[in-house]
Amino acid sequence: xxxxxxxxTPIDTDDTxxxxxxxxxxxxxxxxxxxxxxxxxxxxxxxxxxxxxxxxNANPIGPLDAATKDYVDTLINGIDWKQAADASTVAxxxxxxxxxxxxxxxxxxxxxxxxxxxxxxxxTANQRLLxxxxxxxxxxxxxxYVVTQVGSASLPFILTRSSDANTPTLLxxxxxxxxxxxxxxxxxxxxxxxxxxxxxGTTYITFAQIGGGVYTFNPPLTVAGNxxxxxxxxxxxxxxxxxxxxxxxxxxxxxxxxxxxxxxSSGSATLISNVLNIPTYTLSGLGGIAGSGTTNEIAYFxxxxxxxxxxxxxxxxxxxxxxxxxxxxxxxxQINSKQNTIGLTTVGTNLATLPDPSAIRYLRIxxxxxxxxxxxxxxxxxxxxxxxxxxVLTSDVATSGTAWQDITGLTFSVTANKTxxxxxxxPYTITSGNINFAITGPxxxxxxxxxxxxxxxxxxxxxxxxxxxxxxxxxxxxxxATSDGIIRCSANGTVAMRMxxxxxxALTALTGAIVEFEEVV
Numbered sequence: 001x002x003x004x005x006x007x008x009t010p011i012d013t014d015d016t017x018x019x020x021x022x023x024x025x026x027x028x029x030x031x032x033x034x035x036x037x038x039x040x041x042x043x044x045x046x047x048x049x050x051x052x053x054x055x056x057n058a059n060p061i062g063p064l065d066a067a068t069k070d071y072v073d074t075l076i077n078g079i080d081w082k083q084a085a086d087a088s089t090v091a092x093x094x095x096x097x098x099x100x101x102x103x104x105x106x107x108x109x110x111x112x113x114x115x116x117x118x119x120x121x122x123x124t125a126n127q128r129l130l131x132x133x134x135x136x137x138x139x140x141x142x143x144x145y146v147v148t149q150v151g152s153a154s155l156p157f158i159l160t161r162s163s164d165a166n167t168p169t170l171l172x173x174x175x176x177x178x179x180x181x182x183x184x185x186x187x188x189x190x191x192x193x194x195x196x197x198x199x200x201g202t203t204y205i206t207f208a209q210i211g212g213g214v215y216t217f218n219p220p221l222t223v224a225g226n227x228x229x230x231x232x233x234x235x236x237x238x239x240x241x242x243x244x245x246x247x248x249x250x251x252x253x254x255x256x257x258x259x260x261x262x263x264x265s266s267g268s269a270t271l272i273s274n275v276l277n278i279p280t281y282t283l284s285g286l287g288g289i290a291g292s293g294t295t296n297e298i299a300y301f302x303x304x305x306x307x308x309x310x311x312x313x314x315x316x317x318x319x320x321x322x323x324x325x326x327x328x329x330x331x332x333x334q335i336n337s338k339q340n341t342i343g344l345t346t347v348g349t350n351l352a353t354l355p356d357p358s359a360i361r362y363l364r365i366x367x368x369x370x371x372x373x374x375x376x377x378x379x380x381x382x383x384x385x386x387x388x389x390x391x392v393l394t395s396d397v398a399t400s401g402t403a404w405q406d407i408t409g410l411t412f413s414v415t416a417n418k419t420x421x422x423x424x425x426x427p428y429t430i431t432s433g434n435i436n437f438a439i440t441g442p443x444x445x446x447x448x449x450x451x452x453x454x455x456x457x458x459x460x461x462x463x464x465x466x467x468x469x470x471x472x473x474x475x476x477x478x479x480x481a482t483s484d485g486i487i488r489c490s491a492n493g494t495v496a497m498r499m500x501x502x503x504x505x506a507l508t509a510l511t512g513a514i515v516e517f518e519e520v521v
Contacts (some may be wrong), residue, residue: 033091079190080173082144082164087121088130088178088189094157098141102201103166104148105131105141107156116450119181130178130189130208142205143191144174161200165191168198171205177212187212393426393513399501404438404469407509410497412517414442414489422517423484424497427510428453433503434473436463436480442493444468449485454478473502486520 032262045048059071093113096105107113115122123129127147134141142167151157165174174191178184188211194204222229258274269278364372364382374382393409407426414420426437437451448466454477455461463471487495501507 001511021095032193055487058402072094078173079175080170082162082174082176083128084177084400085130085144086127086177086178087123087180088184089117089133090119090181090183091117092135092138093131094134096157096159098142100160102140103161105145105159107151107158109155110152110154112151113157113164117185121180123150124519125150129159130176130207131159139204139206140201142207144173144176154468166200168196168200171198171200172196194368213512231259348404390514390516393509393511395511396508398501398505398508401504402500402502404440404498404500406440406496407499407513410509410513410515411494412515413494414487414492415519416489416491417445418497419486419488419520421484421486421520422449422495422515424513426481426483426497426499426513427479428481428499428513429478430476430501431506433477433501434505435499435501436471436473437483438463438465438469438471438497438498438500439485439487440468440498441495442489442491443486445490447484447485447487447489449487451481451483453481469498473500513514 016295041422042458046427056066056068058068060067094117095108097108113123118129125147125449129143129145129147132142132208144162146161147157148160148163149155149158171191173191175188177186177188179186187209189207190210192206192208194206198205217223217228220231222231256277257271261277262280262485263277264279267279269276364374366372374399382433389412391410391412392405397407399405399411410424410426412420412422428435435453437453439447439449444467447468450465451463452460453463453474455475456477461474461476463474465471483497489495495517497513499507499509
């Protein structure tokens, strides 16, 4: 190996530097050929092209990290794998408040999340939890959370969306495994947002199971690893039919009865091929038992399989057989006569009236032949007739304050999605100020009503409305407010007559005020 010198520094002339130089010193310099060769195998930071594959050691984390093929393929297939959750919910969480633009769930009362809610897992701090059982308006709160605070007798639980699934992009295709749980251990779940892009805290979020879980089968099925088996059938165990079983089954099917004949009047029944023949017996030909020839005679088999016949004294007549078991024709005749005895009068299909003018005058014959007593209101309902009801004010009611208030006792109940017609008559006195009348009740589907009251001794004012507690205050005098209207609510509840005065205590609804109402549809 040759050496050269430049200003006293040895220069190695070995192009590859594969061996130690002749003079080994720290200042030894490589020849240009080796340096140029090494640089030619490097990739420039920009503008260069590789002839082979670039291998990355992990999937990207930061926004500007290089992406692996695995990462890109996963996103293209709609799956974005996240770190596994320690547990998953199997029921809705205890009540909570949502803060941080949908990022944080804080229990409204002190205490941890019950293990029954988290599939038997008792949560600890910093564990990951898949929340997937929130429904209705709470559905947007489903997601992947970290247990920020477990919760105790003095502290509420706090869940914070995990950093790998707390943005619209990170959550959209989130997929993860569940590690622990009585029923959901080793299962995989995929996020199914109702819309994309997701708005955290607004878009409905659900998770669907895409794999995993432990499968069990009822006997005779058995499972070993990934193989499900069913044994051959035996006389004691269900299972699949063997070839021999099929032959026996098919033979039995081939020998089945396909037709029935009744040829002859004596002898035994016969089965020839697929035809069963049963002779038609007459009473006189049954084991030598001679019948009387009447149509009411009945033949029967004795304990010794011989045939005998009932005498006319021991069997009922055909007429008696048509009655309820145990009721003879004589008893039936007595029953039939009772209607006239008690004055029972038929007034409609399955309806009869009694002559006694008591509160219960009508009877309904039910499908099971029992009889029910009906009130007049029940009868009207059975016949589809409208029924009018009323509420009457039993004591004076005065305004307290200047806001709308109920005329206590002047109300009626309504059922959701049914229409009611009503009218009210409210005598009142006023000492000063202005007044008005309205109604209130459950959530409205529709209403139209008007209140008319005395403005002066000879004129009235009218409050026409389509909603609750509306209408301006109007000067008025002592008089009688009258109203009629129609209402249909979307929820069950109570409709109340309302009043208002500009001076507290100045307006009084008087005893005897009444509201009448009836269900229309």
